[in-house]
Amino acid sequence: MKRGLEKKDLRCLWHPFTQMRDWEQERPVVIRSARGCMLEDTEGRRYIDGVASLWVNVHGHRRPEIDRAIRAQLGRVAHSTLLGVSSESAIKLAGALIRIAPPGLTRVFYSDDGSTAVEVALKMAFQYWRQKGGRYRRRTKFIRLLNAYHGDTLGAVSVGGIELFHTLYRPLLFPAIDGPSFYCYRCEFGGDPGRCGRECLAALDLVMRRHRDELAALIVEPLVQVAGGMLVAPPGHLKAVAALCRRHGILMIADEVAVGFGRTGRIFACEHEGVTPDLLVLAKGITGGYLPLAATLATEKIYRGFLAPFGAKRTFFHGHSYSGNALACAAALASLNIFRDTGVLERLQPKIRLLARLLRPFRDLPHVGDVRQCGFMAGIELVKSKRSKAPYPYAARIGHRVCMRARRYGLMIRPLGDVLVIMPPLAIPATMLRRMLGIMHRCVREETG
Ligand SMILES: *Cc1c(COP(=O)(O)O)cnc(C)c1O
Numbered sequence: 001m002k003r004g005l006e007k008k009d010l011r012c013l014w015h016p017f018t019q020m021r022d023w024e025q026e027r028p029v030v031i032r033s034a035r036g037c038m039l040e041d042t043e044g045r046r047y048i049d050g051v052a053s054l055w056v057n058v059h060g061h062r063r064p065e066i067d068r069a070i071r072a073q074l075g076r077v078a079h080s081t082l083l084g085v086s087s088e089s090a091i092k093l094a095g096a097l098i099r100i101a102p103p104g105l106t107r108v109f110y111s112d113d114g115s116t117a118v119e120v121a122l123k124m125a126f127q128y129w130r131q132k133g134g135r136y137r138r139r140t141k142f143i144r145l146l147n148a149y150h151g152d153t154l155g156a157v158s159v160g161g162i163e164l165f166h167t168l169y170r171p172l173l174f175p176a177i178d179g180p181s182f183y184c185y186r187c188e189f190g191g192d193p194g195r196c197g198r199e200c201l202a203a204l205d206l207v208m209r210r211h212r213d214e215l216a217a218l219i220v221e222p223l224v225q226v227a228g229g230m231l232v233a234p235p236g237h238l239k240a241v242a243a244l245c246r247r248h249g250i251l252m253i254a255d256e257v258a259v260g261f262g263r264t265g266r267i268f269a270c271e272h273e274g275v276t277p278d279l280l281v282l283a284k285g286i287t288g289g290y291l292p293l294a295a296t297l298a299t300e301k302i303y304r305g306f307l308a309p310f311g312a313k314r315t316f317f318h319g320h321s322y323s324g325n326a327l328a329c330a331a332a333l334a335s336l337n338i339f340r341d342t343g344v345l346e347r348l349q350p351k352i353r354l355l356a357r358l359l360r361p362f363r364d365l366p367h368v369g370d371v372r373q374c375g376f377m378a379g380i381e382l383v384k385s386k387r388s389k390a391p392y393p394y395a396a397r398i399g400h401r402v403c404m405r406a407r408r409y410g411l412m413i414r415p416l417g418d419v420l421v422i423m424p425p426l427a428i429p430a431t432m433l434r435r436m437l438g439i440m441h442r443c444v445r446e447e448t449g
Contacts (some may be wrong), residue, residue, distance in 0.1 A: 055190030069334035115151025147228030197234035231381025261285030264375035288335030
């Protein structure tokens with residue numbers, strides 16, 4: 001049976017972000033069940049879910065409160081549309097999201113995943129300026145930050161800045177204006193985050209000044225460019241970026257798809273620096289990692305820009321078949337209740353400090369170039385030469401090799417190129433976190449010899 005499944009996988013499936021030629025050479029791990037922070041495969045082997053099933057899981061798998069909420073919703077209705085009618089769990093979740101979001105965000109627009117929620121934000125920003133009319137109609141462009149990742153649909157790719165994922169599709173994309181990243185480890189002012197941060201801001205200010213009349217919005221990942229390699233912004237950077245947007249009258253879209261829902265130690269990353277964006281994009285952890293759901297939150301100013309007589313055609317012409325799916329909203333509400341009722345963020349703080357301590361021994365390893373942590377997420381950048389910061393050759397797949405080795409010791413992780421990612425569910429017990437970092441240390445030593 002289980003070998004049958006593996007064979008069928010090789011025959012039928014095309015996996016995301018996967019070179020299938022390599023996949024066919026490796027024996028696939030087929031997950032059959034999970035509990036808490038452990039995954040179990042069809043052979044009965046167990047693994048720590050070290051990247052929270054691609055950054056989505058928050059409270060662990062099979063959380064009784066979320067399981068119950070989904071079952072209860074199933075007893076009422078699984079899905080009904082939000083086009084022209086409303087739905088109980090979608091309304092309740094919208095209220096709950098607004099209560100915990102940065103103040104000033106008052107409207108919730110649902111979609112299905114991070115990419116679609118980014119598309120929604122881009123279209124809202126664009127349409128907002130078009131409808132404002134006059135010289136504002138020329139505000140049609142977006143700033144694309146180097147190393148940014150906002151999803152894989154074409155609009156999201158247009159504002160993405162990861163060469164490997166995005167360059168090939170360039171002819172299909174709308175043009176965007178390039179802006180700087182904050183990859184301090186590899187920036188020309190390297191080793192001095194203060195200097196690096198100031199230079200980044202000055203460069204961004206210049207871009208905004210040069211293009212202000214044609215810019216609709218800047219889209220940023222607050223505090224951390226995650227898929228870009230877990231690049232952590234210097235303190236104060238986000239607040240300064242928000243101030244630049246305000247000064248130049250450019251809308252700010254905060255993409256908290258990866259950093260939202262507790263990952264940084266607060267419910268939203270914007271909270272750390274007292275920032276309210278014009279549009280806030282949420283997905284991944286929103287349902288606790290159970291079901292696909294996303295939301296784009298807007299300020300009243302943006303929302304009002306769409307109110308007009310029917311004939312003026314200012315409707316936001318966008319929606320998806322499963323927008324505001326009832327089961328997903330019920331899961332999300334249950335997840336937010338766990339945050340509210342069980343002190344998730346309070347109990348996370350000592351684990352964030354523990355993670356910082358557990359990361360220290362990595363810095364001494366001869367092929368670890370940089371270790372970056374923000375709240376309960378971290379990246380370990382492997383380099384061929386620590387002194388020159390020279391990377392390993394792309395085809396050597398050093399990050400992948402470390403992660404494949406970790407499976408033998410019962411840890412499931414996935415790298416970002418040569419950056420090892422540490423992103424377990426927030427619920428991971430301290431002992432399991434210790435075990436996870438221990439396995440990673442051992443695997444880095446064994447693979448980099
Ligand atoms: C994952 C991610 C997305 C895309 O979300 P999907 O649900 O995979 O479409 C967008 N932005 C950020 C910052 C992400 O990490």
